[in-house]
Amino acid sequence: MAEVDHMVAKWITSNMIYIILLFAVLWLLKTKFKDLRQRWFAFFLHQVTKKPSAKLEEVKKDIFASLGSIVSHDPELRKNKAIKILEIGVGTGVNFAHYPDGSDLVAVDPNPHFSKYYNDNRKKFPNIHSCEVINSTGEEMDMIPDNSIDAVVMTLVMCSAGDNKKMLQQILRVLVPGGKFYFMEHIREFDPEKHGLKQKLQDFLSVTGIWPFLFDGCYLNRDMLSLIEGTGFSKVTAERFYAPVPYAFLKVIEPHLKGIAEK
Numbered sequence: 645m646a647e648v649d650h651m652v653a654k655w656i657t658s659n660m661i662y663i664i665l666l667f668a669v670l671w672l673l674k675t676k677f678k679d680l681r682q683r684w685f686a687f688f689l690h691q692v693t694k695k696p697s698a699k700l701e702e703v704k705k706d707i708f709a710s711l712g713s714i715v716s717h718d719p720e721l722r723k724n725k726a727i728k729i730l731e732i733g734v735g736t737g738v739n740f741a742h743y744p745d746g747s748d749l750v751a752v753d754p755n756p757h758f759s760k761y762y763n764d765n766r767k768k769f770p771n772i773h774s775c776e777v778i779n780s781t782g783e784e785m786d787m788i789p790d791n792s793i794d795a796v797v798m799t800l801v802m803c804s805a806g807d808n809k810k811m812l813q814q815i816l817r818v819l820v821p822g823g824k825f826y827f828m829e830h831i832r833e834f835d836p837e838k839h840g841l842k843q844k845l846q847d848f849l850s851v852t853g854i855w856p857f858l859f860d861g862c863y864l865n866r867d868m869l870s871l872i873e874g875t876g877f878s879k880v881t882a883e884r885f886y887a888p889v890p891y892a893f894l895k896v897i898e899p900h901l902k903g904i905a906e907k
């Protein structure tokens with residue numbers, strides 16, 4: 645063991661200049677080329693989501709099943725058995741298929757390069773009344789009035805948001821009393837006994853900044869359940885599970901959290 649440590653230390657010392665250079669280049673790209681990284685990420689996500697995975701769709705069908713039984717607070721929508729939904733971090737718009745007919749959708753996303761994919765996608769769902777994406781974060785949603793939304797939907801966003809506590813407070817603010825927050829997030833491996841190596845890999849890829857750099861600030865080692873539970877919802881029902889992922893390199897995001905929180 646001491647010999648291995650010695651070899652690793654020797655390798656690091658003799659390659660120190662390259663390691664410093666690598667981190668300097670990564671730092672430069674991270675700070676100076678935000679637009680390029682956002683463009684790349686929108687393109688990447690479009691490629692991996694354009695053909696929905698049947699297994700993942702089944703999981704989502706289960707999560708979103710109760711959307712159909714919500715009765716809107718808005719009399720006009722209620723007349724048409726429709727509801728008002730806010731989707732935060734909408735990306736390319738992968739959740740349209742799960743929204744009840746007639747839904748009035750407001751969407752927020754800080755990455756402007758998703759718009760073209762989202763707009764192409766929403767044309768395929770004329771049964772949903774969607775609007776242009778509001779270019780903002782979930783933390784800064786002051787344009788959405790208090791107590792105005794029947795259901796908030798957020799999938800795979802808290803891994804990259806800057807201030808999840810603030811975003812959750814905003815969600816609570818915009819929901820009508822009794823309104824529901826539907827969430828699905830990839831999280832840090834929750835069974836280290838069985839999958840300790842995966843947890844270490846998630847930590848490594850996150851703390852070195854490699855994964856956040858490649859995938860627009862996404863961290864693999866977060867778990868949001870206690871934060872959601874501490875927000876002030878009247879009821880939180882949640883479950884950790886392994887999501888079916890369509891590609892082998894995405895195995896690191898298999899551990900997931902899904903649930904519904906009620907205001």
Ligand SMILES: C[S@@+](CC[C@H](N)C(=O)[O-])C[C@H]1O[C@@H](n2cnc3c(N)ncnc32)[C@H](O)[C@@H]1O
Pocket residue numbers: 689693732733734735736737738752753754755758780781782783798799800801804805806807
């Ligand atoms: C991994 S993608 C998921 C997109 C989509 N929700 C899905 O399930 O495919 C993460 C999304 O969250 C958005 N995002 C990142 N930080 C955010 C924030 N602070 N508030 C709202 N959206 C954010 C990104 O622009 C991106 O669209």
